[in-house]
Amino acid sequence: MPDYYVFSIWEAIMEIVVGAYRITTLDLASITDNHPTCYFILKNCLNSVLIALRSSTDAIIEESDASRNSNMSIFLYLLIAASCSLFISLIFMIPVISKVTKNK
DSSP: OOSOOOOOHHHHHHHHHHHHHHHHHSOGGGOOTTSHHHHHHHHIIIIIHHHHHHHHHHHHHHHHHHHHHHHHHHHHHHHHHHHHHHHHHHHHHHHHHHHHHHHO
16 A cells, blocks of 8 residues: 555545545444555545645635735725825816806
């Protein structure tokens, strides 16, 4: 029996699910640490699958945080630019409005 198997994270999760189902169909006397299905479940559930799953979820969370921060800064810049342009347009509009009201 090899020391390790090479699977992608999704293949390993599917193998664990299938292995867990196979273990439920085994007789209680035949469940040992040397049984290939039990060995696979023990090695992967306790070690690499959980580590790989945690690292992939952390990577997804970090990417979504970075994307959110980038979008927030872009929104803030656009909000500041819109506010400045509105303020500048008001500065130009006030004299025009006052002249119109004086001419009436």
